[in-house]
Amino acid sequence: MLNMVSLFLISIPVGFLGALTGLGGASILVPLLVLLGIPVKEAIASCMVAIIATSSGSASSYARKGITNVKVAFYLEMFTTVGAIMGATITTLIAPVYLYFFFAGFLLTSFLKSGEEVKDDWATPEYQDKLSRWLDLHGSYFDEAKRNLIEYKVQSALLGGLGMLIAGLAAGMLGIGAGAFKVTVQESILKLPPKVSSTTSNFIIGMTALAGTSVYFFSGLLNLTLMAPMVVGTTLGAVAGGRVLNKLGNRTLRILFYAIVVFLIAQMLYKGVTSI
């Protein structure tokens, strides 16, 4: 029987694995809650609130270190917040059965990022388009591993914004951070350096989750007894996960990532098919 203590205890390893694999706690927790008998819309709404805590908690230290490009973040938040409000509104209106399939479908996009090998030969684009220049999106950060200041330019601001609209839509609709998708957009379209991309995405996720929450707040889906233990548990887990992240080998992480994603997709598809 799921109660607040067991949910708290489940949320800790979920937050831990979410941070470790880059999937995010909510992508794991929504299917898990559904498996444990929680209605899918309630699971989505509660996870949206929990994301504000996990994302803001980790975004804090990166922002203080100056790795996050806050201008890029502010610009992209215009798109993700609009997307999230639209997505959350859709979720409150549609039949739950669609959500299982959308969820499983969106999880497939997490393979986009992990399919590539980890690139170390990142180089800043020579050319910067008009909009990116007008928005002053270029930036610099101090790379601790390379021990020097890295300066970079940003490309295709408009296309990147549209990509983020889709990321926000999926995030608001499914109660997840959609971090892997955001990172892919920022690295392949905007050409942000990997470190800047992952920390900036984390920063944006908190605001996107707030936009989604603003819709869910009074939809009658936010159960306090569900939310309270989840918020505390996933955040504690995520903080711990962030700390051991650099100590694990890439291969171990990759296998763990695939195993979890395949399980989650299977679980959501099963639930979807059996509830038709």
Added chain:
Amino acid sequence: MNSGDRFDRAIGYVLITGVVISLLVEAIGILLYYLSYRHFNISEERALFIHGRNFFDFVIELLHGGTMGKKAVFLMSLGVVILVLTPYVRVLMSVLYFAWEKNTKYILITLFVLVLLTISLAVQ
């Protein structure tokens, strides 16, 4: 340290402060819930769902003690409110920072997000 770095740091501190306070309030709320109900069950009771007209009304009602009789429910709701306000305060600060920097482009960009969120929190 330039004003941009200071701004990044200030945002970082706002975020971590909001999250830590919210988590503490939630944890105390869970303990009080146990002390008043003597169980940790996840309840489907309507009283344990957030309800009301909109976010700002909800906060005002919460501060007046209003419909929330039990302290546990009050604290768990308060924790969520603090959590929601954390990124909200972050946008608010950003608008003020760019206003002080006289950076019109970014005043408009951050103001867009602030107005959008305010409307979304204020209507139902």
